[in-house]
Amino acid sequence: MSSSERASSAALRTRSPTPSSAAPTTGITIYGCGPDEAVLFRELAPRCGVTPTITEAPVSEANVDLAFGNRCVSVGHKTRIANPTLLALRRAGVEYISTRSIGYNHLDVPYAESIGVAVENVTYSPDSVADYTLMLMLMVVRNAKSIIRRTDIHDYRLDDTRGRELRDLTIGVVGTGRIGAAVMDRLRGFGCRVVAHDNRPGDSAEYVPLDELLRLSDVVTLHTPLTADTRHLLDRRRIARMKHGAFVINTGRGPLLDTEALLSALESGRLSGAALDVLEGEEGIFYADHRDKPVDNKPLLRLQELPNVLISPHTAYYTDHALSDTVENSILNCLRFESGNQHG
Structure with a gap:
């Protein structure tokens, strides 16, 4: 593990939510997940009672099957998500997308909502x-x-x-x-x-x-x-x-x-x-x-x-602290949705 990954993991150990707040059978599919994010998801998700399905590939019509059985998915901001992909996710049973970004401009939020998929961003440092x-x-x-x-x-x-x-x-x-x-x-x-x-x-x-x-x-x-x-x-x-x-x-x-x-x-x-x-x-x-x-x-x-x-290549957000926030809050968003406590 790199020094940055160790630092991020240390931050999560001090700021993780308590496992009792999470349903033990929750599954989340995580798309567009880089190696550094994957380390954090694999560490934090089990503590929250979450079973993660992780892929480095961005979400597409070709891989929506990875979301079968999960109502929630987490997506990255680096690749645009086309409307046919959003529809395919809905048909696969997805009802909620947590985008690991502050902005929403990589997907059509009104369209997603029109087909019954809620979309929420994350906050980070x-x-x-x-x-x-x-x-x-x-x-x-x-x-x-x-x-x-x-x-x-x-x-x-x-x-x-x-x-x-x-x-x-x-x-x-x-x-x-x-x-x-x-x-x-x-x-x-x-x-x-x-x-x-x-x-x-x-x-x-x-x-x-x-x-x-x-x-x-x-x-x-x-x-x-x-x-x-x-x-x-x-x-x-x-x-x-x-x-x-x-x-x-x-x-x-x-x-x-x-x-x-x-x-x-x-x-x-x-x-x-x-x-x-x-x-x-x-x-x-x-x-x-x-x-x-x-x-x-x-x-x-x-x-x-x-x-x-x-x-510079869209890297301002990319710090140990912000990455930890992003992963943690993406999981928490999904758990809130599953528990019926969505927030605006």
Whole structure:
């Protein structure tokens, strides 16, 4: 077992629910389960009175038979689940899907509900994504990509562009749920001005309309869910309203940004840089090894060529603590459903 798996297991030993709260005959089929998740499911599930059926393959019409006899399944977020697969799951007797993610955009929730399948997400440590967001923010305003590339080829001269300090900047946080709020908590320690936008404002930030946030902010960071209303939230029109020389951070969902509009603004110099952990069209590319095969996403390739753009493969959530939370809460969601105590 790797050190990360040992750490995750240790965390679970201290935070596991008591077995008495679980029905001893509950079965859960776990689809799209990576090796690190499988270690945790195999350790925690028996303690909760759960018999897990685990497969690394994403759920599909070809493998719904693995769910026969189980009303609940747990699915990953890395592969889209087509409606025919949802229907096949229902016909196999599945009534509940726990998705091991905060977002739902990889499956059609209204369709699932229309055929009698309830869908619920999981919560996990917001600190995982919040920490990563701050790391990307610091890296992009300090030109880390260019600096690291130079030192990798033993060029130790100072970069042509000086970095900026967060205390001198205004940071705009779009979406102030658990992750956005955790980002704001961290930003306060840097002494910068923070402005926020959310359809349901809280009381611990300076909330402004979105266009005002774009006008004011030196850095805009996106933490809103992906819905029909937020798809291309930053489109060509809104990007044109951003402060000249601003930076964009996206650790939310790729389609929150219009990639072509972002590219135009970066290539023209209107924006100074971007750090993206998520991207439009990432499906089938992120989480796979493409060293010996072509990448079929031209905007991604154009972005990676730019010296002021950082790309990472949807990894902000991926920490020991968050993975433990995800596995544990996926099991607990299924147990609550089985006991009739579903929660919204």
